[in-house]
Amino acid sequence: MTQTRPDPQKSPIPRYLPFALSATALTLAVLHLSDIFKLDEIGLGLILLATLPWLIPLLRNHVRTLELPFGKVDFLEQRIEKQEERISDQQETIERQQDTINQLVLYSMSYWIFELLSGLYHQTQDGGEYLFRDDGTMDKDLRFLRDRGYLTLDFQVGSLQNGQNLVGVVKLTPAGNHFVELREKFERESHLKK
Incomplete structure (x- = not known):
């Protein structure tokens, strides 16, 4: 140390x-x-x-304690107080840095791509349906999510049909589930602070 x-x-x-x-x-x-x-x-x-x-x-x-004619000086207690203060300051710094890192990671994904991931997450949880649109952008967004580890690799984007239900075909990885949960939690907390 x-x-x-x-x-x-x-x-x-x-x-x-x-x-x-x-x-x-x-x-x-x-x-x-x-x-x-x-x-x-x-x-x-x-x-x-x-x-x-x-x-x-x-x-x-x-020396831990010093006895003087005018009183007792406890150096150990002073050292402990200073260390506790330093630890507290470091903890606050770490929490601020972690919050910044979380924001950078969570907002590194665009709103539209996150909406797709979030929609798949919620519809899979609810047993609903999320329909594929063959509009040229949804397939790119699905590839983006799959290539970054948010979706499993067990589906072919090129084989999806317009109007096909993606629930059950496209599955989120644990990282994808965690990402959606964290970002939604962070957005709720941010909204409450305003």
């Missing part, structure tokens, strides 16, 4: 703050130590304060 760098624009701490805090604390420590040159609680506190901005990232990665 790759680790990403934190986005400085999203960070609640400005980038310069650790440097400024360290420089200030080190300056105070040098001034404090130069007078007496002994290491007391104040000097140690200033050195700790200078290193704190650099220690926190290390502690976050290796």
